[in-house]
Amino acid sequence: MGQNVVEVGVPKFQLLPACEDDHEGVIVDMKEPMDPNVFQAMLKASLSQWKLEGKKGAWIKLPIGLANLVEIAVKEGFWYHHAEPQYLMLAYWIPDTLSAIPANATHQVRIGAIVMNDKRELLVVREKIGRYWGTGIWKIPTGILEEGEDIFTGATREVKEETGVSNHCINTEFVDVIAFRQKHRYFFGKSDLIFLCMLQPLSFDIHKQDSEIEEAQWMPLEEYADQPVVENHCIFKHIKDICLAKIERGNAGWTPLPITSLFNDQISYLYMEEDLKP
């Protein structure tokens, strides 16, 4: 049935199957192959109909297997909204008003893991890939959140991945988020948010992850702070200051509180200081 191509010669007014969205718009979720000429005729008829009905945004989701229909949608005035490996979403604003179609995702989210043992040593790594490669700089483990991953989960996962394999790695417990940084034009014009997380180590032996990390070690905080880059560059310097504040004054960050949605049963997490919690 994957090749169930629709015949040429559809009735003049046959429309593309569309669902309505919550914003007076329509969504066409194309699943089966279609002759490009038939697709074009149906799209033209659908657009006329949607305009008559006062629809606002129109969306077409094209799986990568239907890449041959992209050109047609663009010819009819659709533009790219976003893409994921397996599909492309196109959008079109029907009324003669300013488009209210929301923007695509704008941020990548990363975590930076601050892990200290009780000897005032910081867990640091030297990376094999990326911007820091070849600089010789020892830095805290960092990594990108996976799709749908919580900050507190991603933080412990990254430390595990960067310090070992299977059972031989550093297990940690999430403590709190102590700071975050927002940076623009980070990759492909997108922005980056990195959450600096404090983690409590539960194990201490390091078996480095060969594919990503050059080296990993416990480093006395003073030695970390003595790196020229720490002296000169704020983010490194602040990490040192945060560690000292944690050790010497017990500074606390924000912890996640599970909350439910107004619209469904979904749980999300609100991060704030303990003092603000009920």
Add this chain to the structure above:
Amino acid sequence: MGQNVVEVGVPKFQLLPACEDDHEGVIVDMKEPMDPNVFQAMLKASLSQWKLEGKKGAWIKLPIGLANLVEIAVKEGFWYHHAEPQYLMLAYWIPDTLSAIPANATHQVRIGAIVMNDKRELLVVREKIGRYWGTGIWKIPTGILEEGEDIFTGATREVKEETGVSNHCINTEFVDVIAFRQKHRYFFGKSDLIFLCMLQPLSFDIHKQDSEIEEAQWMPLEEYADQPVVENHCIFKHIKDICLAKIERGNAGWTPLPITSLFNDQISYLYMEEDLKP
């Protein structure tokens, strides 16, 4: 010159023009139209050459005007990486190893603006569009950050936009970020981060923005808290508690500190408690 189509019959080994990236990959930034058959031949030749050279990731950026080449790139094994209104980025991992191509942006970032005047009144709105439409709920102004916009800038902009036009609106000064929430599967499978920001009002007259907001008003905190939704739903309840903590105990959130990049002169902002700052 925009129609400078390359002739069919290129030499057998002519390659697509490509730049190297920082991760042993190549980027083809297509700008001019090209015959699809020529494009296919050049892409095949290029892929063979890149493989010989040990390249890893291959990228093709296709402006929307070259939508006719999407199908060819997909036929040669490329998949969609991300798209913006004016272009589609395709990617391909050349080695026989697990792809190390980074994910697309995963989060939308919003701000929620908590604005109180000195009469213990909270600035609240009722929305004309979106999920809250028709519920009658009074909520704090919220909005999506624009591309490249800082959290502290977006917060004051949104309050301005939702409470008036031109000079008749509520001007505010950013105070701090008091909490944030991370929520998954928020739109198109992407996640949402909302930063709750405290803002100090500098003006008080409301002239609502017709296209987005139904109503806007200063509401006594007790009246906001008396809405059934506040009683039942955590995010609303926490906003009330945050307001009370701010009024009664002077709780402080995190403020942005400008920091410079290690790699260029770019300024970004690190948000953390005042106590951690130098």
